Amino acid sequence: MGLMNPLFLLLAFFIASVLIFYMFRKRYENKMIPSNLLWEQVMNEWQASPWIEKLQRNLLLFLQLLILLLLMFALTRPYWMTKGIEGEHIILVVDTSASMSALHDGITRFDEAKEEISAIIKDLKHQEVTIITAGSVPNLLINKEVNINKIKKVVDGLKLSYEYSDMEKAFRLANSLAVNKDTSLFVFSDSIKAEDLNGMTGSIPISVFNMGNEGNNVSLKSFGIGEKEHHVTGISVIENQSKELKAATLLINTNENNVFEEKVTIEPGEQKFVKIPKLPVSEYYKAKIEVNDDYSIDNELIAVSRPSLMKVYLVGDVSPFIMKGLENIGYETIQMTEEDVERDLSNGIVVVENIPMEVWPKRPLLAITPDNNKEITIQSEIKTENDPVFQYVEFNKTFIQSAFSSNNINLPVIAKSGDIPLIQKGTVNGFPAMVIQFPIENTDWPLHTGFPIFLYQSFQWLAANEEFFGFFLPGEHRWLNVDADNNEWKVFTGNGKFIESFNLLEESFTAPQKPGIYQTVANEKTMYFAVNLDDREKSIPYSPSFRINQPLKESDQNVVNHPYDGLWFWLVFVALIVLFIEWEVMRRGTRI
The missing domain is CATH 3.40.50.410 (von Willebrand factor, type A domain)
Structure with missing residues (x-):
């Protein structure tokens, strides 16, 4: 126990002063005494212990001393140690x-x-x-x-x-x-x-x-699939991060059906590769290890048969501004000739320049000047539609020297100068397509900050029309550019349980927090995406x-000093009660 304001103990001086006043004040009382023989004996006893006698006989003194003591201790704010x-x-x-x-x-x-x-x-x-x-x-x-x-x-x-x-x-x-x-x-x-x-x-x-x-942990570090000799094959890596031998069972699941199972034994600190020789064709595959460990969230991984479209195939003499812009936003560009368009391009988006519409590959595609027969000088103001690809772009401030007029591409126009279409966007051969009707070199567009933003948003739109549109980290926020007709997205679990809905014209898309396979439904079209655990969280x-x-x-x-804030109040309250008692004693003139 201690005192927060020990300086107030100096108020004991007033208590001593009260005692002094009581000891030295003179008191007289008239008495009729027939003889002084007994009085002399009483006086002798009183003189033998005068101070104690006076203290014993004065209740007012005790009450006043108690009041002063209570007030003094209230001001010092006593406390004692308590956990806090x-x-x-x-x-x-x-x-x-x-x-x-x-x-x-x-x-x-x-x-x-x-x-x-x-x-x-x-x-x-x-x-x-x-x-x-x-x-x-x-x-x-x-x-x-x-x-x-x-x-x-x-x-x-x-x-x-x-x-x-x-x-x-x-x-x-x-x-x-x-x-x-x-x-x-x-x-x-x-x-x-x-x-x-x-x-x-x-x-x-x-x-x-x-x-x-x-704790003990066995982690499914990686899981991937590929096509070999017209069969889907896979490989997984399992790591034993514990200090004891572990037995695990690797399961591969598609649409809630197990299609592969293998038991493995892993030494402490060992990584084991498990090859999956053949898998049935499916939209996605979920790998899971069944093992007795303390961390289950890293025991599952998702792989999809349709990879995220991060490759761009450039066909023809594509502008270097387009190529550099795509590389800067993270796409892998691959230059091809017109003869190569017959190869498998299912893992990417195609960019063509100066190539007629009749020979376009059946893939998501960006076409630049497909018909360059009639060139027209741009003189009118550029006007754009309220389309997501123009968000933060300010395309109407771009200088365009000339454009090519094309009458055989029947796609909605999202940017124009007078009656001249500049950018068109729609569907060709069942795949999303965007057409730029002017040569990039005849503009100052690459000098604008909106140029790479336009490329990013355009290719996000082209890729988002695939059945699988990417991998996400838990809770990842990502802006997705969609048409006004497809802006309402509803997110469901792989089992079809509704989670959340998004209006992608007004807000970004937020991936679910828990890893797994999910699906979205927009305008009656279903697309899949996967949420996988960050590699840094696989331990x-x-x-x-x-x-x-x-x-x-x-x-x-920590053990810290906490004053009992209510104690001073109760000390003052008791002092007030004693004060009332002292007043009453004084009023009645009670003496002991």
């Missing part, structure tokens, strides 16, 4: 990555972290709380909240994102919020080390709770918990 959380502002950083779903003592690391957070909340004493979840980008859930019920509601609603958690970004956000207040930082993860916190302000007390332990690392800038390590939380 240090700091006026408490910042909680919570890792929501996939590795937090690993099991430890029958519960996940994430649930264990939520239990620790709930225990901390119980020890809060009117302190502000900030909660940050660490995913690919940090998310500020609440900031400087003091309402315990709101804090508990947010904690109860915490969920795994299955993303790779960029803890460095989360720490930078926490550091920016730890200003102008006495702050404590609590981190809940599984593998944070002291060097990961080098950017934090040096004086902030930091408690890192790394959940779980060095369950662990580091011991630790503390920084904290000398006390007696329990999970």
Whole structure:
């Protein structure tokens, strides 16, 4: 026990003053005494102990001393040590990555972290709380909240994102919020080390709770399929990350039917390759390993028979501006001759220039000046339709010297100058197609910042019309360009359970959080996509918990001094009651 304001003990001077006043004041009383023989004896006894006698006989003195003592101790604000959380502002950083779903003592690391957070909340004493979840980008859930019920509601609603958690970004956000207040930082993860916190302000007390332990894990590191001798074949890589021998069963599933099964035994630290010699033709394949380990989310992978279209085949004398622009946005360009268009182009998009429509390959296609017989100088203002490919492009500010007039391509016009079509967009031979009716070299378009944006959005539109439109990471946001007629997308699980809907003209597409195969339905057309775990989340690392800038390590939380704020009130309240009693004693003139 201690005192927060011990200086107020100097008020004991007033208590001594009251005693002095009582000791030295003169009191007289008239008495009729027939003889002084007995009086002399009483006087002798009284003089033998005068001060004690006076104290014993004066109730007012005791009451006044009690009032002064109560007031003095109320001002000193007595306290005693109690378990609590240090700091006026408490910042909680919570890792929501996939590795937090690993099991430890029958519960996940994430649930264990939520239990620790709930225990901390119980020890809060009117302190502000900030909660940050660490995913690919940090998310500020609440900031400087003091309402315990709101804090508990947010904690109860915490969920795994299955993303790779960029803890460095989360720490930078926490550091920016730890200003102008006495702050404590609590981190809940599984593998944070002291060097990961080098950017934090040096004086902030930091408690890192790394959940779980060095658990057992067998991971399906990779799974791919290909075509060999007109058969679909596959290969998978399984890694034993534990310290003991593990037996696992590899299953390949299509449309909820097992089409391949093989049992493997893997030594500690070993990677084993499993070849799948033959698989039936299917839209997608799901590989899964059945094994007794602590981390199941990395036991599945998706492979599709239709790869994401990231290759672009250039047929003819294609403008180098187009080629360079596509390479800059991540596409692999392959130059071809007209004679090569008969080969298999199913894994890519085709760009043709100065090639008639009659010989276009039956693929998603961008055509530049397919009919260059009649060239017309552009004189009128450029006007564009409200099409997604022109978002952030400002094509109407482009200088175009001339364009070719073509009457044999019956596609909707999305950009024109007067009656001259400049860009057309639609469907040819059952595949999406976009036609540019002017040579890129006769414009200043490549100098505009909107040129690569147009290429990106156009090729996203061309690729999105395939049955499979790509792989996503958990919770990944991506802008997809679609027609106005196909802007409403509904997302379902592989089993057909509805998840969410998107209006892609107004918002970006957000992939589901949990890895797996999903499907979208837009304008009665079904397309598949896969959510696969980030490769950095295919293990369950662990580091011991630790503390920084904290000398006390007696329990999970710091032991700090907490004043009992209500104690001073009760001391003053009792002093007031005693004061009323003292008034009543004085009023009645009671003497003992």
